[in-house]
Amino acid sequence: MTSSTDSAGAGFSQADLGNALAQCLAYTAELPWGSAPTLFALVPTAVLAQQAPDLIDPDDDSALSPIVQETGTSDLEELLTTLTWPAQVVGCALVTEITLLPPDAEADLDAALEPLLADPAAADEAARQAAHAHPEKQSARLAAGVLRAGKRVALLALRDDDAQSADLQTHPDLAPNLLDALADTFHG
Template identity: 70%
Template sequence: MNDALRFSQADLGNALAQCAGYVAASPWGSPATLFALVPTAVLAQQAPGVVDPDDDSVLSPVVQESGDVDLETLLTTVSWPEAVVGCAIVNEITVLPPEAETTLDDAFEPFLADPDAADAAALDAAHAHPERREARLIAGVLRTGQRLALLSLRATPDDEPGIESDLRTHPSLAPNVLDALASTF
């Protein structure tokens, strides 16, 4: 789609912020949410009642029903029509401080012969770590190669008000998730 070439990194960021806003209304503990990213002009043309006439966003996220399918299966089986110029996912994760790496290594090393057991041990260690933080990872890609991942930390009683509305990013945030999303095109 030639129009996809006109989408900027900022357009992707704005669409991901919309995804984050949509999921913010969901309770913590909700399953991952997958979104198709569609040019707002195309969506307005094909489904005029869906788009607010005052919506000036370039891309519109459209929630995809995924049922009870796990995230890995979902990302390996989804395919998109040409009108979809990108996709995004919002998934809850546990964030640990860098110094927790040793704790995780110690937890899963005895199980390296069994990858499932090693993953389970690492998850248990992460969930038991006293400095863990729950967060929502918002990751998205466009067909043209733009990629972006954002992080929204769950507020704790010690946090300043509004922490959950803060979106953070880093160039090396969630490369595997971004690769998995890109592989759906």
């Protein structure tokens, strides 16, 4: 049985969370590009081994195990504002596709958005279309994860159809709004 500290995720490190996110990205790497975002519950591997031993490889020494969640919705904002987790879930992660643009692309986006600022939905769609049409765009998968205890990590895997493994990148300011939304699922 785990202690209440462990069930809150306090006993897990930033590296444990990063390793779980790398597992999430490895899972989604098998999915085709254009797939819907994938949500994961993060459960202590020791708890999962006790409750469902046939789901865990006996040689698995990871601290956290990601478990894919069937969401039944494509509205990510609605999902994250209504989501709650049972006590055994010490964290959660989301992998979604994003489009990266070079810094000088801001002028192109501003030109596409300016006539539509009165209509936020139209402005969002125009921004999406301008980003996808930009000749220097780069696709990536973003994995963002949080623990109940407050630890946060976001990893970025750039799309490279020729590479056998993704080069994962992170930055302290990567995806703060998504990390906040995931953290809020534990405080709702």
